[in-house]
Amino acid sequence: MNNKTAYLVAGRTFEIKDSEMPVFGPDDLLIEIKHVGICGSDLHFYRDLTENGKSNFNYPVVLGHECAGVVAGVGKKVYGFNIGDRVAVEPGVPCMKCEYCMNGRYNLCINMNFMACPPWELAAFHKYISHPAMMCVKLPENMSTLEGALVEPLAVGMHAAIRGGVKPGLTILILGSGCIGLTTLLCCKALGAGTVYIADVFDKRLNKAKELGAKDTINSNKTELVAKIMELSGNIGVDIVFEAAGNPVTAELTQKVVKRGGKIVIVGNVHSDVSFNLLKIGTREIDIVGIFRYCNNYPMLVNAISSGIIDVKPICTDIYPFDKIQTGFDDADKRKMEVVKAVIEF
Numbered sequence: 454m455n456n457k458t459a460y461l462v463a464g465r466t467f468e469i470k471d472s473e474m475p476v477f478g479p480d481d482l483l484i485e486i487k488h489v490g491i492c493g494s495d496l497h498f499y500r501d502l503t504e505n506g507k508s509n510f511n512y513p514v515v516l517g518h519e520c521a522g523v524v525a526g527v528g529k530k531v532y533g534f535n536i537g538d539r540v541a542v543e544p545g546v547p548c549m550k551c552e553y554c555m556n557g558r559y560n561l562c563i564n565m566n567f568m569a570c571p572p573w574e575l576a577a578f579h580k581y582i583s584h585p586a587m588m589c590v591k592l593p594e595n596m597s598t599l600e601g602a603l604v605e606p607l608a609v610g611m612h613a614a615i616r617g618g619v620k621p622g623l624t625i626l627i628l629g630s631g632c633i634g635l636t637t638l639l640c641c642k643a644l645g646a647g648t649v650y651i652a653d654v655f656d657k658r659l660n661k662a663k664e665l666g667a668k669d670t671i672n673s674n675k676t677e678l679v680a681k682i683m684e685l686s687g688n689i690g691v692d693i694v695f696e697a698a699g700n701p702v703t704a705e706l707t708q709k710v711v712k713r714g715g716k717i718v719i720v721g722n723v724h725s726d727v728s729f730n731l732l733k734i735g736t737r738e739i740d741i742v743g744i745f746r747y748c749n750n751y752p753m754l755v756n757a758i759s760s761g762i763i764d765v766k767p768i769c770t771d772i773y774p775f776d777k778i779q780t781g782f783d784d785a786d787k788r789k790m791e792v793v794k795a796v797i798e799f
Contacts, residue, residue: 454474454485454525454581455471455474455580456471456472456473456474456475456579456580456581457469457470457471457472457579457580457775458470458471458472458515458578458579458580459515459516459517459578459579459775459778460512460513460514460515461498461499461502461512461513461514461515461516462512462513463512464499464500464501464502465499465500465782465783465786466779467778467779467782468513469775469776469778472579474581475579475581475582475583476583477526477528477583478528478583479528479529479530479531480528480530480531480585480586480587481528481531481583481584481585481586482524482526482527482528482531482534482540482583482584482585482586482589483524483525483526483527483581483582483583484522484523484524484525484540484542484581484582484583484584484589485522485523485524485525485580485581485799486520486521486522486577486578486579486580486581486582486799487521487522487523487539487598487599487602487798487799488520488521488522488597488598488599488601488602488796488797488798488799489517489518489519489520489577489578489602489796489797489799490519490520490602490603490605490606490632490769490794490795490796490797491517491519491781491782491785491794491795491796491797492518492519492569492605492606492632493631493632493633493699493722494518494569494570494722495516495517495518495569495782496782496785496786498514498516498569498570499516499782499786500786502514510571510573514569514573514576515569515573515576515577515578515579516569516576516577516578517568517569517576517577517578517797518544518567518568518569518570518576518577518605519544519577519602519603519605519606520542520544520568520577520582520602520605521539521540521541521542521592521598521599521600521601521602521604522539522540522542522582522598522601522799523537523538523539523540523598524536524537524538524539524540525581527586528586531586533586533591534586534589534591538591538592539591539592539596539597539598539601540589540590540591540592540601541589541590541592541601541602541604541605541751541755542577542582542584542588542589542601543588543589543590543605543608543751544567544568544569544575544577544588544605545559545560545562545565545566545567545568545588545746546565546566546567546575546584546585546588547559547560547562547564547565547566548562548563548564548565550564551563551564557748557749558748559748559749560612560745560746560747560748561745567746578778578797580775580799590604590751590752590755592755592759593755593759595759596755596758596759599766599769599772599796599798600758600765600766601755602796603765603766603768603769603794603796604751604754604755604758604765606632606633606636606768606794607636607639607640607754607758607763607765607768608746608747608750608751608754609633609636609637609720609744609746609747610633610635610636610637610638610639610640610641610720611636611640611643611747611750611753611754612744612746612747612748612750613637613640613695613697613718613720613744614637614640614641614643614644615644615750616718616742616744617693617695617716617718617742618693618716619640619641619644619645619646619693620644620645620646621644621645621646621647622645622646622647623646623647623692623693624646624647624648624649624650624686624691624692624693625641625646625648625649625650625691625692625693625694625695626649626650626651626652626682626691626693626694626695626710626711627641627649627650627651627652627662627667627694627695627697628651628652628653628694628695628696628697628698628700628703628706628707629651629652629653629696629697629698629699629700629703629721630651630652630653630655630658630659630661630662630667630670630697631653631658631697631698631789631793632768632793632794633697633720633721634651634653634658634662634695634697634698634720635658635661635662635665635768635793635794636765636768637695637697637720638651638662638665638666638667639665639666639763639764639765639768640763642665642666643757643762643763648668649666649667649668650667650668650669650670650671650682650685650691651667651669651670651671652670652671652672652673652678652703653670653671653672653673653698654672654673654674655789655790656672656790657790657791657793658790658793659671659672661767661768661770661793664767665767669685678706678710679706679709679710682710683710686712689712690710690711690712690713690715691710691711691712691715692711692712692715692716693711693715693716693717693718694707694710694711694715694716694717694718695718695720696717696718696719696720696721696723697720697721698721699721699722699723699724700721700723701723701724701725701726701727703721704719704721704723704727705727705728705729707719708729708730708733708734708739711739713737713738713739714737714738714739715739715740716739716740716741716742717739717740717741717742718742718744719741719742719743719744720744729741768793768794769793769794769795769796770791770792770793770794770795771784771785771792771794771795771796772795772796772797772798773795773796773797773798774797774798774799775797775798775799778797781795781796781797782795
């Protein structure tokens with residue numbers, strides 16, 4: 454077995470090189486990677502690892518965390534997995550010792566080692582990786598490794614929907630119809646949401662949202678969003694609004710479209726300060742809920758996909774071979790109007 458790795462050696466520049474085979478310990482699996490999705494966080498680091506001088510990370514690094522593959526080796530203490538099994542890889546490795554891990558909220562682990570981010574110890578754009586077996590889920594026979602890789606962004610959507618309290622019959626607004634907005638839509642529908650509206654500025658993404666079950670879509674470049682939501686909701690607002698664009702403008706809009714007693718769920722990474730009218734938030738009893746990655750839902754989502762409750766495949770719009778990773782990242786970065794989710798295929 455020979456390993457190959459796509460190294461990010463400079464801003465917007467990959468080099469694929471031979472690399473050492475990973476050593477897998479007694480609790481680990483050796484995994485031959487088959488599919489890796491390109492995440493917005495990957496693109497963030499792809500553009501500028503130093504964040505315009507705000508960080509002192511050094512090249513080269515390896516990106517990628519939305520991944521699935523085939524078991525190529527099994528650690529001596531691992532049970533339940535065999536060579537040849539296809540697995541979805543949950544990319545974070547928690548310490549399982551801190552307060553948050555012991556309370557079941559391991560996504561908040563203070564010692565989390567997550568793929569493709571500091572401390573840059575783990576990543577998916579290798580032909581082979583080693584990963585703890587406890588953070589891998591075997592895929593059923595009717596699931597592909599493409600679907601397995603898409604479990605990761607779907608997990609964000611499900612964590613958001615659950616923390617937002619989505620229930621049958623509720624009216625939902627999702628701001629942003631990129632990958633995370635669309636996975637949030639799929640999960641809201643799976644949990645029985647009655648009506649889901651979705652807003653964005655790109656028509657292709659809105660068309661995809663309509664295809665996946667949104668009742669109405671709103672291009673906020675062409676239609677005044679708040680007025681439209683008030684029209685659709687009888688001037689009441691929606692039960693839950695999800696900010697999935699990671700944009701301070703849409704984040705601030707959430708308080709204007711949610712009904713009394715409703716919830717605002719911040720799913721996207723909003724890097725700028727946002728103004729909220731706390732008096733109105735308080736007197737209207739609006740809950741504001743934060744989302745950070747996900748926890749405890751990978752097995753559930755594998756079952757949901759396998760059983761046909763959620764069809765995640767339509768999220769993927771573009772697939773690139775591993776040796777075209779540069780093209781895949783460039784397209785995902787520069788063709789946002791067309792590329793909803795790009796996936797690298799080994």
